[in-house]
Amino acid sequence: MIFSESDTIYYALTIPLLGALGIALAGRWPNIRETVTLTTAVAVAIVVWSLIPTLQAGGRPELHFGEMLPGLEIAFKVEPLGMLFGALASGLWIVNSVYSIGYMRGNNEKNQTRFYICFAIAISAAIGVAFSANLLTLFIFYEVLTISTYPLVAHKGDEATVRSARVYMGILLGTSIGLFLPAMIWTYSVAGTLSFTPGGILEGKIAEPLVGILLLLFAFGIGKAALMPIHRWLPAAMVAPTPVSALLHAVAVVKAGVFTITKVFVYIFGIDFLFNQPSHRIIVWVACFTIVVSSFIALRQTNLKRLLAYSTIGQLSYVVLAASILKPLSEVGASMHMMAHAFGKITLFFAAGAIYVASKKTEITDMLGIGRRMPWTMAAFSIGALSMIGVPPTGGFISKWYILGGAIQDDNYLALATLVASTLLNAAYFLPFIFAAFLYKEDVKPVNEHGEAPWPMVAALTFTALLTFAFFIFHQPIADLEAQILVK
Amino acid sequence: MAVLGLYNYFVFAVLLMIGLYCLLARTNIIKSIIGLSMFQSAVFLLYISMDKVDGGTAPIIQEGVENQIFANPLPQVLILTAIVVGISTTALALAVAVRIREAYGTIEEDKIQEMDRKQ
């Protein structure tokens, strides 16, 4: 290590911001601008990953910025869950940047500089969320993430896009200020602190039925987790360019949501305390409801990206469900699923974007036989879909395994039944499309003859598809690391 | 007698009412300003009524005269200030009224409001 660990945290947060500045300055020269983006992404990834060995050894690096309010400071502390999220976000940013370059150029998008700047700020915010030492710091970066992704979602700038972006912004900001913020202040006024503490800070400070209310405030206040009925922003955000969708669904935004929920369960409530409160069942029910209903909605979608959006809603609720089962195995499963889903979903979105760039098609019904024109893309798509369903040897299988394990420990038959049903439903909406793409004859002629999308995109999606396999094979160190989160 | 001793306050209240009514009910700006200055004058009466002492004189100490009873000087000082404040406000309001007349051609508020709405 060249610099101390707290310096590392500092650099992890500031390098993306410096990158944003650099991008702004280099805005006139696209090549330099994109070099800056890529360099920054690689640098951030290196810096963040350099913390992994420390974490594995049981270290918890900290960084204190000073008090914002009396007794409440802006501080960072890296623990396994946050490490996982941070490493994920920074790592996928590299892939996403490569892909973005291909996509944005291939599509001749406007305002590219703004796009890259906001992207870099969003990554910094995601890392901030990941490394926060207390709920207040987390909240700050959570909001920065919302606001910095708004221009990305509204990127196209036409009437329909702006309206959808309004929904995105309205729901995320609305839930966070309307529900998350009071939940946080309530927690503070009850517990007198907001630091993430192993074992939680609320034990003995609050009783039923207030626990239930607080729990609901958190669950729905963290709108990025997209529990029904506040999931609407996610399909609405489908108007964004595909790299942004990948950012939302795989790299940062929704992950920040489920990450925050897990973090609140583990470090604010404490799983032992919460387990003894009957009201945690409400969250299980909401999560199960969301999984099943979103799968049914996904079945009826014809727009590929909307289908993926509803698939994400369901997959996120896996994480919430896993976290709310409140068993050690399931908590590990929650964090594992964040990762597995990230690899799978980013592949799917990359593929969808590649199809759009190459053929300008967005509807599933138009895509019959597209696997013949774009074999790499569709192969990667299939791998991602298998991971969503949870078929070995993909990463989705591993995480589902842990979650099921937790559900069995808890004798939670509702969760078991939901997981099984959802697996079948996932298969029901992904597999027919894949079959059709490879086996059917093309029936809608594309505007112009096309093959694969530009090479950076294909490279990126192939790489992420491989990551899905890699996660299946090399998951053990990660599981070991995440098991630490339950150590008090 | 007790009620007569409170007559000043009643008149104060009545003048305040008339002033406020004139201010609120009239759309003519000059008339409203007259109401406003009456509204302020009423308050002078409240303060000055407080300074009176039975058998007293104005608070000017004369040498060689012992055991004089004086009226309370403090309300008088305050009202000297308030009178000047009142005329200042009135003068400024009148200047604004003149400018309004020049800009709109009328000093009836309802008509001005109509003109602004059209704009």
Place this chain on the structure above:
Amino acid sequence: MTLYDQLPALVVAVLLFTAPIAYMLRMHGFPWAAATAAVVTSFIVACSLAATAIGGETIIYEMGGWPAPYGIVLHIDALSALMAMLITGASSAALIFGAKSLADEVGEETAPAFFAAWLLCTAGLVGMVITGDAFNIFVFMEISSLSTYVLISAGPDRRALISTYRYIVMGTVGATFYLIGVGFLYMVTGTLNTADLGARVGQVEDIRLVLVAAGFVSVGLAVKAAVFPLHSWMPNAYTFAPNAVTVFIAAASTKVSLYVLIRVDYAIFQNSIANHEVQLTLFLVPLGVMALFAGSLLAIYEKNLKRLLAYSSVSQIGYIALGIAMTSVAGLTGAIVHMFNHGLIKGGMFMAVACLALRYRTVNVANLAGAGKAMPWTMAAFVMGGLGLIGVPLTPGFISKWYLVLAALEKGWLGALLVAVILISSLLAVIYVWKVIEVAYFREPRANAVPVTEEAPMVMLIPTWIVVLTGIWFALDTSVSVGLASIAAKTLLGVAL
């Protein structure tokens, strides 16, 4: 007597001393320069007073060397110091910012009168917050009001005149109500010194006059503070005043009336009238809640950007009223810190609006299409302010909201209701802020519109961004703002520091 001992008097004296000079010496540019120099000096003095006050110390300065309650004393504690800092700071920023735009709007001939009025307005407002005498508050209130009328009437549109007239009427009625209230208080106590009043009102046997006095004072100040539904003078006054004037009065002037309301209520009535906190709550909570909703809704439907922000101020004043009404340390801290923070936020936003007005020659929201691209720095400043109104973290608005919600949560189920009100109104703020942002960033300018390609001049942009960055600073390091506010709240409530 060292200079340090004289600081309390200096903060006003500098301004009063300079005003006639600025009026008399009619050289080109001199009135502005003199005004700026005086206001900045006063700001520095106010900061050094705040440095003393943050230790929890109260400075008493006997004017003319006469002790209270016979003479007038200046009474400077954390609350006054914070307000003095806000007023002089806002005044300095607006003056420096307005160097160019005021020269544009005011004209050479009226400049001496205008800048003298500016100095007097600042002096009046500062005078109100540092004095410890109820009648002296009235005198300085009148200085500030009269000079504010002058400043507003300098606006270029003829509607500035009628707005000024309405403000004169409402302002005078408000001030006269205050005067009546003070008269009744004098009648039952024989004194005008606030501290002495606080001590003696408690001994009054028949409470009727005191209650009526409290009513008159509160209503009068509520008019001056534009508490809904007594706000009717304010939106047009803000809209038609010269842009730099709007920056100043929006940041400082209504807050000062709220300051007096807090001061008078807590120093005089709270200790002496039984159950006064219930009366205060019954008076202010409904008004505050109405203000929150009505102000936000009016802002949502407003097309003129300046008036939109004025309505937003109506709703923000609702927050302050709610905080005052909670009569708890957290609530008062929230109210006081929000006075300060909202001053920063609104000041910055009106500066951004002035930049827009300079280039677009209009402040109709619909005509600002494309501003995000043409004037990126200006719009970025506006967005930062807008996020502050919503209460997003990293903006000062978040800090105030934090304390208000914290205070409301202490109040049980009724408090939960208030939390809901506060947060719903924040969400309404999202709507009216976003309305502007969407137009500025994502709407194409109309075909027949004159294209704007130039960013605002540096002399305006730099002060704007200084204010915005100061706002962010006070969102991150709250030791000064919250520090002073919480000391002030504890002092007012008589809680040990």
Place this chain on the structure above:
Amino acid sequence: MMTIVFSLFLLTMLVIVAVAILRTENLFTAVMLSGIFSLIMAANFFVLDAADVALTEAVIGAGISTVLFLGALALTAEYDRSPPVGTWVPLLTSSALGGVIIFATFQAPRLGDPSAIVHQHVAPWYLEKTPELIDVPNVVTAVLASFRGYDTLGEVFVVFTACIGVMALLGRVRPRRDSIKEGEFKKATDNLRHHLIPRVVGKMLVPFIVLFGLYVQFHGDFGPGGGFQAGALVAAGVILYSLVEGGVRGRELVPEWFSSVLVALGAFTYTSVGVASMLMGGRFLDYSVLAHDPVHGQHLGILVIEAGVGMTVAGVMITIFHAFSRRGIR
């Protein structure tokens, strides 16, 4: 007893005049009545032993204020054309206001009650200590100029503000968009020169008024009077001269630059005394340090600040009057 009866009579007159003002639609009448209103008010103040206030109210309320109203009337309109609708809200508001006050004042001390609290606290101190600390016979002057000198400073700045406000509003050349046709006001006569009696009487009065003003200025320590009254009286004299001889001659007598310099100079003088006392080691406006002997210092300070007050008030009133009168003929 006699005074009380007289006072009752005056108060009743006040109400009657106020109602008359409210009812008349002729603004000229209303203004004249409001002058009478002020005069009655002044008489009432005199009955209530407030000689200083009575003098001020008579000069400012009945005199200058009336002239300003007339000046404004000449520039605006002569009739109140308010529509007679929607009077319920004002009626209810003002009745509620009056009701509250009457309700509250039932508990107030009756007029002249020596045991009232206002006569027990603070005020006795002024009456007792003035001979010793300030040594001027008129306690009102002592309180005004020294004990509450800071208020008076503020007050000077209030009139100063009003003056610069009026100058800012009416001083500059009229903007182009004004809707008034040129020459509309020219037909209004600017002076009384062709009215022999008012002219002669008026001209004869002017020197006396100014002289009386100067007397009031310097005698304010001993009897009723002081800077405010004196300034207003001198201004009234000048205004009377202008009314008689015409605005042009009036502005020749006291040029506008002079009156506005007077305004600023007066305010400046007052503040300077404050600053001087600071420089000499006292509190702001602490006149005791101005001379070796504190009482002497007080005398000196009061003399200077009263002069400042007189200058400002006279200057302001004249400037404002000129601003109104000149507006019409430009």
